[in-house]
Amino acid sequence: MFSRLKKYFSNQETPPSTPPTSPESNASPTSVLSRDPDLPGSFGYKVAWLAIPGSADEVFACLGAQEISEANWRTGIDLAYTNQGYVFVSPPIQGWTFVIGRGL
Numbered sequence: 001m002f003s004r005l006k007k008y009f010s011n012q013e014t015p016p017s018t019p020p021t022s023p024e025s026n027a028s029p030t031s032v033l034s035r036d037p038d039l040p041g042s043f044g045y046k047v048a049w050l051a052i053p054g055s056a057d058e059v060f061a062c063l064g065a066q067e068i069s070e071a072n073w074r075t076g077i078d079l080a081y082t083n084q085g086y087v088f089v090s091p092p093i094q095g096w097t098f099v100i101g102r103g104l
Helices: 056-063 073-082
Strands: 003-007 048-053 066-071 086-089 096-101
Touching: 048 056, 056 086, 056 096, 066 073, 073 086, 073 096
Parallel strands: none
Antiparallel strands: 003 066, 003 086, 048 096, 086 096
């Protein structure tokens, strides 16, 4: 199914390294997310990642995350890679859930 992208640490402000959104569009970074199913993809070496046994919901509870948005692998990883305040949480793969993001 769909993976979820989650903004975490609800009291944390958006870091300065996050690219600003266009003032004309007033779109949030999550507006670029696609829910079209795709296959798991690589996430490179310039991000931190965790592999946690369990479901995505268990991982969300552990992180204390808020603002959950559904995303496919490509757009979820792209947003987590370019915006420090976001992480991508994959669906379980053989019992392991991946958490990917620059701010981990």
